[in-house]
Amino acid sequence: MTTRSLFPSSYAAPDFQPGWVWLVGAGPGDPGLLTLNAAHALGRADVIVYDALVDERILDLASPKAELIFAGKRGGRPSPKQRAISLRLVELAREGRRVLRLKGGDPFVFGRGGEEALTLVEAGVPFRVVPGVTAGIGGLAYAGIPATHRDCNSAVTFITGHSVTGEVPDNLDWEALARGAPVIILYMAVKHMARIADKLIEGGRDPGEPVAFVSHAATERQQVVETTLGSAAEAAAQVEPPAVIAIGPVVSLRPALDWMAAAKGERVLIADLLGARRADEAV
Ligand code: SAH
Numbered sequence: 001m002t003t004r005s006l007f008p009s010s011y012a013a014p015d016f017q018p019g020w021v022w023l024v025g026a027g028p029g030d031p032g033l034l035t036l037n038a039a040h041a042l043g044r045a046d047v048i049v050y051d052a053l054v055d056e057r058i059l060d061l062a063s064p065k066a067e068l069i070f071a072g073k074r075g076g077r078p079s080p081k082q083r084a085i086s087l088r089l090v091e092l093a094r095e096g097r098r099v100l101r102l103k104g105g106d107p108f109v110f111g112r113g114g115e116e117a118l119t120l121v122e123a124g125v126p127f128r129v130v131p132g133v134t135a136g137i138g139g140l141a142y143a144g145i146p147a148t149h150r151d152c153n154s155a156v157t158f159i160t161g162h163s164v165t166g167e168v169p170d171n172l173d174w175e176a177l178a179r180g181a182p183v184i185i186l187y188m189a190v191k192h193m194a195r196i197a198d199k200l201i202e203g204g205r206d207p208g209e210p211v212a213f214v215s216h217a218a219t220e221r222q223q224v225v226e227t228t229l230g231s232a233a234e235a236a237a238q239v240e241p242p243a244v245i246a247i248g249p250v251v252s253l254r255p256a257l258d259w260m261a262a263a264k265g266e267r268v269l270i271a272d273l274l275g276a277r278r279a280d281e282a283v
Helices: 036-044 082-094 113-123 135-141 174-180 193-202 229-236 249-257 259-263 273-281
Strands: 021-025 047-050 067-070 099-103 127-130 157-160 184-187 210-215 223-228 243-247
Touching: 021 036, 021 082, 021 113, 036 099, 036 127, 047 082, 082 099, 082 113, 099 113, 113 127, 135 184, 135 210, 135 243, 174 193, 184 193, 193 229, 210 229, 210 249, 223 229, 223 249, 229 243, 243 249
Parallel strands: 021 099, 021 127, 047 067, 047 099, 157 184
Antiparallel strands: 184 243, 210 223, 210 243
């Protein structure tokens, strides 16, 4: 049986060479969101070092000969220290293996991919980065929330709710964000939602502003909680991490754009909400 390559015949798929590390984004969940390079790498890798956020179904694409190493936090067990993971990658590459470092979403978006890559550079280990669909864009899209919409926002701001110390980042000018960031997309922020909402409201943000929590986005366990900034702290209590949080007018498009609920027959989409249809016709 011949298998047809996923790549176009005019494209030379990158060669995964022994002794190399590929830092690969697995996307938020749905294996269909993998890039072709990610799927290709999964089939070639000798060893795959993966995080807790990587959807299990994606690991089915690994070669049966590949060694799978879990490097995340699960079931309350502490995660290996970041430095130890980076050094492990160096070690595995030096054994002459094809090392796939698989991370949830995109490796360079709040994923510490940069730190791992810097360790590889220091050690002289060659590497490639395969970007992935980040949860704050693709995960929200699976809930019918566009990161930008022409009528709503010309900018989007990604924020982590969790700094190195585990606290709400204090190196951010929350007042400026409240004034100048029309749509805010938060990662790792469920636990600190109360503080973040307070800071934004103190900075002048309307407590009535729509907020959506999208947990386990793009997986079979996806759940969406819609609320307002003023009630976001209580709503956070019902949300099981991991979740991305969208704050801003784009959240109001959900009744019109929740394509997944429509596909399941759970919702009839209403196109002219918020002038969505008008915007279309004006193109
Ligand atoms: N590199 C990842 C982010 C890692 S930080 C990316 O680009 O998506 C971990 C945070 O990502 C989680 O706390 C959560 O905010 C978000 N996240 C990752 N996968 C998610 C998913 N399937 N659903 C919702 N949020 C997710």
